[in-house]
Amino acid sequence: MTLLLAGDIGGTKTILRLVNAADAEGSLQTLYEAIYPSRNYPDLVPIVQQFLKAATERIPSVSPPLTQEMKGGVLVPQKACFAIAGPVVNNTSTLTNLTWSLDAKRLEQQLGIKSIILINDFAAVGYGVLGLAESDLYTLQTGKHQPEAPIAVIGAGTGLGQGFLLRTAAIYQVFPSEGGHADFAPRSELEFGLLKYLLDKHNIQRISVERVVSGQGIVAIYQFLRDRQIGTEMPEIGQTVRTWEQEAGRSEKTVDPAAVIAKAALEKSDRLSEQTLQLFVEAYGAEAGNLAIKLLPYGGLYVAGGIAAKILPLIKEGSFLHSFTHKGRVSPLLERVPVHIVLNPQVGLIGAAICASRL
Incomplete structure (x- = not known):
């Protein structure tokens, strides 16, 4: 079982989803999702922190339990991928319609997430077609x-x-x-x-x-x-x-x-x-x-x-x-x-x- 964080980061809104990779077959279970107005925040970090705190309080009980994913009483995913509405170079991005400048290494340190990758939003669509239902x-x-x-x-x-x-x-x-x-x-x-x-x-x-x-x-x-x-x-x-x-x-x-x-x-x-x-x-x-x-x-x-x-x-x-x-x-x-x-x-x-x- 691996706890994952997925994000769709745009100039207008940021959508975050906490996902449980429950088995070796690649099955992904959505635990919690929320939408935030991007322009109300100076950076992605406070949005993710707010999201993880809310997720800890509101997600239903899952099996196996997620106690091993807790740090300081808050769920912290092991891995994260953020799809960015803008160019991504060397795992960094300056958003086209926001003042945010994102760097995956900085995000890993500030959020305590082991591995983070930034990808272009249309690259995320490419991955996404692999997970669509009929x-x-x-x-x-x-x-x-x-x-x-x-x-x-x-x-x-x-x-x-x-x-x-x-x-x-x-x-x-x-x-x-x-x-x-x-x-x-x-x-x-x-x-x-x-x-x-x-x-x-x-x-x-x-x-x-x-x-x-x-x-x-x-x-x-x-x-x-x-x-x-x-x-x-x-x-x-x-x-x-x-x-x-x-x-x-x-x-x-x-x-x-x-x-x-x-x-x-x-x-x-x-x-x-x-x-x-x-x-x-x-x-x-x-x-x-x-x-x-x-x-x-x-x-x-x-x-x-x-x-x-x-x-x-x-x-x-x-x-x-x-x-x-x-x-x-x-x-x-x-x-x-x-x-x-x-x-x-x-x-x-x-x-x-x-x-x-x-x-």
């Missing part, structure tokens, strides 16, 4: 699963995360990627128009796929269709987008136009929003197919991130999968790739626990 997934394409083959992970949210897993010996190893910063590859006259619009708008010489396939990409596509008068704007949605445009440069915004546009598209209440999501879903599927071409992930391609599950009805309509497999002479290869949409929003936290268990 109910956590919607299978978009069954394909022909191969147990020893690579696994690919892609996820649009604030940005566009990509990664992959390779089988080594008895386990999968997780590898991060910066594939979201590859060039956006337009495939139609409309997408070429979008590319030129973004180049001119930002006065830059290249457009990454993340500028199109992400939350910011949904807004960018909407602006392009609006400004090129390809669709007619509804006043309510237009006002939300203009407020967002006026707040450019602020670290915190008062509106979320991507969510508003997606909601209108799902409800089919605004034609411009529907057109926006149609183009977004097609670009998303095409980029997922690009990743699959490079890896041939017959172990499965998992679509995670904060957007896919929320717009699942639009993804299921078919344009995502059509763009995914529409790759000319190699299209039959992609028709064999199992494609799954991740429905569980805590996949990163699951992954952090799995990563901690391997320390």
